[in-house]
Amino acid sequence: MTGAVSVAVTGATGRMGREVIEAAADRDDVDVAAAVTRTPSAVDGAVAGVDVADAADLPSMLAASDPDVLVDFTVPASSVEYVAAAADAGVAAVVGTTGFDDDQLDRLADAADETPVLRASNFSRGVAALRRAVRAAVGALPGYDVEVTETHHNGKRDAPSGTALTLLDDVEAERDDLTDRVHGREGDAPRTDGEIGVHARRAGDVAGEHEVLLAGDENVLELTHRAGSRRVFAAGALDAAAWLAGRDAGAYDFSEVLE
Numbered sequence: 001m002t003g004a005v006s007v008a009v010t011g012a013t014g015r016m017g018r019e020v021i022e023a024a025a026d027r028d029d030v031d032v033a034a035a036v037t038r039t040p041s042a043v044d045g046a047v048a049g050v051d052v053a054d055a056a057d058l059p060s061m062l063a064a065s066d067p068d069v070l071v072d073f074t075v076p077a078s079s080v081e082y083v084a085a086a087a088d089a090g091v092a093a094v095v096g097t098t099g100f101d102d103d104q105l106d107r108l109a110d111a112a113d114e115t116p117v118l119r120a121s122n123f124s125r126g127v128a129a130l131r132r133a134v135r136a137a138v139g140a141l142p143g144y145d146v147e148v149t150e151t152h153h154n155g156k157r158d159a160p161s162g163t164a165l166t167l168l169d170d171v172e173a174e175r176d177d178l179t180d181r182v183h184g185r186e187g188d189a190p191r192t193d194g195e196i197g198v199h200a201r202r203a204g205d206v207a208g209e210h211e212v213l214l215a216g217d218e219n220v221l222e223l224t225h226r227a228g229s230r231r232v233f234a235a236g237a238l239d240a241a242a243w244l245a246g247r248d249a250g251a252y253d254f255s256e257v258l259e
Ligand code: NAD
Pocket: 010, 011, 012, 013, 014, 015, 016, 017, 037, 038, 039, 055, 073, 074, 075, 076, 077, 078, 095, 096, 097, 098, 099, 120, 121, 122, 123, 124, 155, 158, 162, 233
């Protein structure tokens, strides 16, 4: 496709990998040049009409298909390997995977020294707006109790979600007196000063819901985002890929795409 940004999709058999491939098929500005997964036999070697190769062959796939951007929604351990392979091949990387530890984040930072890397815990424009609203509300309501609740499908691995962690960072950036993240409560557990309650629910096929509750005396404010489907994340990731192609090496943020 002339002028389209070509992407390589990892985790092509996963919920998000499939969604990215299907969303790309509906757009003119991106084109899937390659797709890989650990388990190509599980899908008879194709997803939505796109051939899917074994992820072990990713370096040779990148060399052969020469994509502009790798789009990764997998697990942290594989994500850092895939992004390193992209950096070696001179391919940019959009990373939607969540749950990285500090060592893995360091490895992504190393890759960003060599190639453009854009990582976001949430590629929904609605969540970008939620983050702005949360910062404004927390700043406007000093002393209020804050609790963050997220709900995701029953197959989600990391808890709390990467988006919840981002929202917690946003709250703490506005309120330096809130430093104690309390994950659920049980037994004799009254709230203490400095707490931010964090609650992770796992049920059914929920694509993703995040609520920030602010409560003071006789005032309660709830800010909630619900993803109607995973397509919103795929669309944002592909917007990010189209924006990232051709940029200089470095670490980029999804807010830059939206600006
Ligand atoms: P999923 O379980 O449906 O798919 C995960 C994919 O990773 C599958 O293709 C699986 O084969 C592959 N995988 C699993 N373990 C692997 C390993 N050890 N090595 C190589 N590949 C492996 O998960 P999902 O719902 O598609 O989510 C994937 C990631 O994306 C999660 O971290 C999730 O939190 C994140 N996510 C981010 C956003 C966002 O907007 N940033 C949105 C949704 C999901």
